[in-house]
Amino acid sequence: MLAENKIGDLNAEAVLRRLFDAALQAALPDGKFQDILPERPKGRTIVLGAGKASARMARAFEEAWDAPVEGLVITRYGHSVPTRHVTIVEAAHPVPDEAGLKATRDIVELANSAGPDDLVVVLISGGASSLLTMPAHGISLADKQDITRQLLRSGAPIGAMNAVRKALSAVKGGKLALAAAPARLVTYVISDVPGDDPATVGSGPSIVAPNDIEEVRSILRRFRIDIPDHAERALFANGLTDDKSTPSPVHMIATPRASLEAANREAEAMGIAPVILGDAIEGEAREVATAMAGIVRSVVQYNTPFAPPCVLLSGGETTVTLRPEAAGRGGRNSEFLLALYLALKSYGRVAAISCDTDGIDGTEDNAGAWFDFAADQVNAHDPAGHLDRNDAYSFFRKAGRLVITGPTYTNVNDFRAILIR
Structure with missing residues (x-):
């Protein structure tokens, strides 16, 4: 395991993208048919x-x-x-x-x-x-x-x-x-x-x-x-x-769990302790973010239920109920991440990514977004106002934190990783 000071020196964006890329690779169908052909x-x-x-x-x-x-x-x-x-x-x-x-x-x-x-x-x-x-x-x-x-x-x-x-x-x-x-x-x-x-x-x-x-x-x-x-x-x-x-016969050739397990192995290879919270997490994106923020606070303040440094991995599919007056842009992953950003904005040791594994978050051109409080200017670009307008895409675009992959040619739904240093 890497020492904590070494973890703190890691490039959060590179770590988060490696985890996401490992999840995507595991979800591709290539090479999955040979042993299960009729x-x-x-x-x-x-x-x-x-x-x-x-x-x-x-x-x-x-x-x-x-x-x-x-x-x-x-x-x-x-x-x-x-x-x-x-x-x-x-x-x-x-x-x-x-x-x-x-x-x-x-x-x-x-x-x-x-x-x-x-x-x-x-x-x-x-x-x-x-x-x-x-x-x-x-x-x-x-x-x-x-x-x-x-x-x-x-x-x-x-x-x-x-x-x-x-x-x-x-x-x-x-x-x-x-x-x-x-x-x-x-x-x-x-x-x-x-x-x-x-x-x-x-x-x-x-x-x-x-x-x-x-x-x-x-x-x-x-x-x-x-x-x-x-x-x-x-x-x-x-x-x-x-x-x-x-x-x-029905054969599952890729699943959300398999992608999380691939990210788990990638985290271990980088010397970061991974924790899979679950592959079937559902609920309103903001409410899921609130729940996960509570876990992060406990980790940072009390070293429970997990001790930092670690990365919390999860999948599933959140939802967004659009407000009638909202006229913003963004999908469920960007909305989840902006709600998490607001809930944890005083926690400088946290970085996170949330992306749709198909490469398209909602109807926009991004797979999702990421942030790193150690590098980001907290409260820049009015995060609360953007969340109120269902406008997470615009917030992360202004912050330069969109994740754009183009089509990934697979889909095992949402991928989330929260890095706690």
Whole structure:
């Protein structure tokens, strides 16, 4: 372990970025398929999928598969990579668009074309709920876009959002698996949800599960989501009534926990004691920041529950409830970090980073942000005012503390590291 004076001399930005980069590397699909490939089929191998990591997943599968392959996956604009055989289509996220609708129809057509001798490989990662968009009968794309916008502003957690999205969809909740029957099916998942439930990642298009109508009703009421009468009738009629599927293999090839464990190893290699607080932390970004600030104060003042020097690692997905009068910029990671900054501004031994592992925090061009109280001018740029306006992006841009990676071609949700020297 490094002595405390040596820890104090470390470049906080370099340490935090090394931890984040280690987490990202662990979340990539490259090299993850070789030991979990299915048996080659007599017929075709059809690759279908969606998500921010789906293009990179398709390429990794192609590299591992030693037989002919065809297919189509949908990824977010700017997140495609070159592939040899699988077609990559880009579409809008988080609010779906016509490109996603057309590509989803093409995916369903491919699934319907599969026969009993064929193999259907489904690649799902975070973002699939928006990208794989085919509204249930009686629901229009405009309906789905409006409901999605309301959900995004409501502060609803990812599980609640995906429950509603599944109920709105003609392809999620296992309906893609039903379309592919009687073909053999295998699913590969990069998880972006707390708990890593494959039925929740991307709303589970290949995991057959009926809609929980009472849960959906409760979510709509709780988060005050207003849907038109015709959409409500269609939503509640959209159940699974003809389930002829059989359970199929599901492989998790990247998870939030695995990324935190990679960052844990990187911290140890740098001589810093790591502590993983959890990989499934949810809640309002400001409230999570308040709770973590309490842990940091205890560490600094009382050496409990951990003794410095150390780094606190966590993942999951926070949420932001946008204030009606707010007109700022920023995503949940930047908001979390600004709230943490305010809560700990008198603690000069603290540095922190918070980023979305897909490279896009909310709808901005940054993955997140970082700070180091040993180097930053505390109270510069009015942090409280920026937080009140949901304007964390502008605060960290002025401070020169944005983390900009561009598309990372993966997504295991939030990554947070708090370095205490």
